[in-house]
Amino acid sequence: MEETSARTAGDTAPPLARQFGGNLLEHALQYVKERHWEVLPGAWLESDSGATRCSCAVPACGAPGAHPLRRDWTTHATGSTAEVRRLWSREPRAAILLPTGRTFDVFDVPETAGCLALARMERSGVAPGPVAATPAGRMQFFVLPGGAAKAPGLLRQLGWSPAALSLSVRGEGDFVAAPPTRMGRRGAAQWVHRPTSVNRWLPDAAEVIAPLAYACGQEP
Template identity: 50%
Template sequence: METTIATGTPRKAGADRTNPEDRLGLLDAALEYIEDRHWDVVLGTSVIREDGFCFCSCGDRGCAMIGSHPAMRDWQKRISGQPSKAHEWWAANPQGSIILPTGRAFDVLECSEEAGLLALARLERSGANPGPVAATPTRRLYFFILPNSRTKVAKALAELGWGRTALDLNCRSAGDYIVAPPSRMGTRGQVQWVRGPADSARWLPDPEEVLAPLAYACGLHRDRVAGFPR
């Protein structure tokens, strides 16, 4: 399979990294999302290392989403597209993850990495525009699509014959969020771009443009995991 996962995230030329604690370039990335993509952001939690163990900065020692959720309980009221707010947040929390709220500038179709890479290869071979795609260290892929697509996704899956089939394919829309590159997720690593939101992937696809190969790949993955012959 030709598709590979790229490391890091595109950086703005001449970006000023003034905080040595921001080793991942999170402020630069947050500013790029705001200024270049016109995407809103919100500050996420960070990974705290103590005595060889990792904990979430939220203070819950049993947190199952270490460094992978909003830092504020009322995060939906704190969402911002202001560069000054990004400077404020990441100056005080240089290792805080970048949270991108869904249902505003984009929605996200989430699936397993295996199914997602298969679908992505099919889309690229057909000459389609898959849009931006990100991968998490938990082996999940995020396909960025036009916002407010949840109802359209459900309808399209039904028309494709997958309406009553349990697929590992979720639409993240209004009220939800994703962790954005190059944020760290727990002890497993960073979120990375497979296809970054550069010029070639700037225009978000309609869900119907990517759903057929995604659903098919998710069905294959489900059958493989269950041990069903194809």
């Protein structure tokens, strides 16, 4: 997916915007230095006799190249640039994972619903925070931490059943793969609305839940 044309005014395209420039270490450092986000190295993709497989070597891996390497991963995320350099120097191919529930939560919706929601936000003057797209056809909206816990109640207030919508939440104890991490054979995660100084202040869940819910409600 190419970055959408619905850019926030004043977007000056900082280094983080060069989605596939540089290596994964440089991107991980930028997330830490520019956004003050914690990062975690994850699994990576390997080529084996022409086939692509996850470094975890599990044949039926559910998230090839984009999952933590250890069960206690929540205690190993770091916001230290020195530690980031050490970790990615050990394995430069490691996925960049961003723990949710700390400096942000994430609302995850189908790509078509995400595009519709962004259009409605633009018309209504709602400024989205960073928005990422995955090669699995999903879009991820970054909101203030605590949004995952608020979402079910907010949806019910709007008259929606949370179980009836293809809207999932990522909060405490979860993670997302950061661009430009490769996710299986389909491609890499990309920014739709990249992180910039303009959207440094994330929206609250209540600001974006209505357009997201409406857009998901239009899904067949």
